[in-house]
Amino acid sequence: MKIAVLGAGSWGTALAVHGARCGHSVALWSRDPAVVAGIRGRRRHPRRFHEIEIPDTVSPTSDPAGTSGSDLAILAVPSGAAGAILEMFGTTLGGAPLLSAVKGFDPGTNRTVSRLAAVSAPSSEFAVLSGPTFAAGLLARDPTAAVIASKSETTARWIQEALSNAALRLYTTSDVTGVELAGGLKNVIAIAAGIVAGLGYGPNTLAALATRGLAEIARLVTARGGEPDTLLGLAGVGDLMLTCTGTQSRNRRLGERIGSGQPAADAMAGMGEVAEGARNCLAACALAAESGIEMPISEAVRDVLYGGLDPAAAIGALMVRELRRE
């Protein structure tokens, strides 16, 4: 099978290598010529995973036409770029199924990728990949599990078969809405978890905050027509646990810096890579308002990042909400 991976960041690169390990021929598109040259010349990504040799069956390209004729396209770009990249590739895909590995929202419209793809790539079957998957772990062949969500069970199972191996176990579900929302929202909770850790609170506080975060994600998923049961699975609890407790999460690191006293604007500016949650909190709050529900943790993260709210005051207020039924 020929697979196109759109985007050669950490996760796109890991998925390209994984696709090659599954026996597929992979076209890896990056808009960065240095990445293309580095992989083509030295079989190494110039900025990531220096110890990983990228197999010869991964062909880097900066030309969208280099991905044409693929049987499957995997979108692995930051959520802020997804809309533009999908427009650029819509016709190149030629109706091949599209698998989104994006966790976030279009900044202008707060839409998830499934909604963007319905416009830009309407003849492609759509699926989304999510779960507790640090790129480095997949590359190291740590046993990893994730879900493929698609309204088309045939498509979900076809992708499941194509991308499963001993290192990656894939499960299927039809709940595209729940999986996309959970993936976009957990990064926001991870920033709050980082703030808690940066402030010096211990594991009881972190676990309480993450649990309340899962509850607010569940409220939005339910309000938008997704299935709350999805939150009990890999794309819900699994990814939230990884992101809130794992040291490899950029979102958690951003929160830690802010909790430790760095001004929010400086902390955001100082992150080498995008912390998706810093944008996703805006979409979360907008969707919550539109749906008439409360998302107090997402609102607190937004106000800390953009409204000058003191992080200690924000966490304090979250932890002393009135006594009530869970």
Next chain:
Amino acid sequence: MKIAVLGAGSWGTALAVHGARCGHSVALWSRDPAVVAGIRGRRRHPRRFHEIEIPDTVSPTSDPAGTSGSDLAILAVPSGAAGAILEMFGTTLGGAPLLSAVKGFDPGTNRTVSRLAAVSAPSSEFAVLSGPTFAAGLLARDPTAAVIASKSETTARWIQEALSNAALRLYTTSDVTGVELAGGLKNVIAIAAGIVAGLGYGPNTLAALATRGLAEIARLVTARGGEPDTLLGLAGVGDLMLTCTGTQSRNRRLGERIGSGQPAADAMAGMGEVAEGARNCLAACALAAESGIEMPISEAVRDVLYGGLDPAAAIGALMVRELRRE
């Protein structure tokens, strides 16, 4: 209010100090005269939390009669001792409400404490306390959240009011079955999580295993008449996350030792304190069989601990179960 805390282990001691901080007078019962003498003489527990001064309003006693006349009794003993202690105190309680802080099962009958209490203390209203609560965190006044479950909403709310302060936020629920089962079963999953870590697998694998663990807990809770939504809350996800990722969990430490190569029997014998999951896996497997459901992680833990199963083979088998819908 006068509170009796039965058991002066880590959690019982923390709850006694917490009760005193809430303004109550606490009788702390221990069968160990050294504990009673240490607290009475030096206001310190002789074996735990040396930095914590135990308030004067905590009165240690090794005489069950020293707890009589209490308005509330909190049971905080290892699950293996709960049945005997409840029989010993049944009449002393004099119908005062009983709050179980036990996470586990009676070894002989696989019953949870609510079932034991219905026999030994039938005139006491019953409630159970659970959630992500390391004793050290509560003593350090880290903001901590937990649930009080009772069939009696009046009792749940009365305990909520009595034991909430700035450090401990309590929520209420009526799902005694779900809260008790989740509390007993998460320790089993934590042993498996420790084995995964001890074998050298990374955070992707740990998160996948914990998520599959939550799914098997949900299956048993549903089969026994509890509410699966409880698993999304503090007593479910919250406690599981804390126990699987926290370094203070005895169950996780037991698993780490076994994953690192120590024979299971030696690892169990070498634990200073009881790892509840080592007993609870037996109850979990028995209840699963009785209910006709699969609990593959609990069965793997049982077979590693008592059946000579190789830990690497056990985890390998769990991670390669056939592809399927989540």
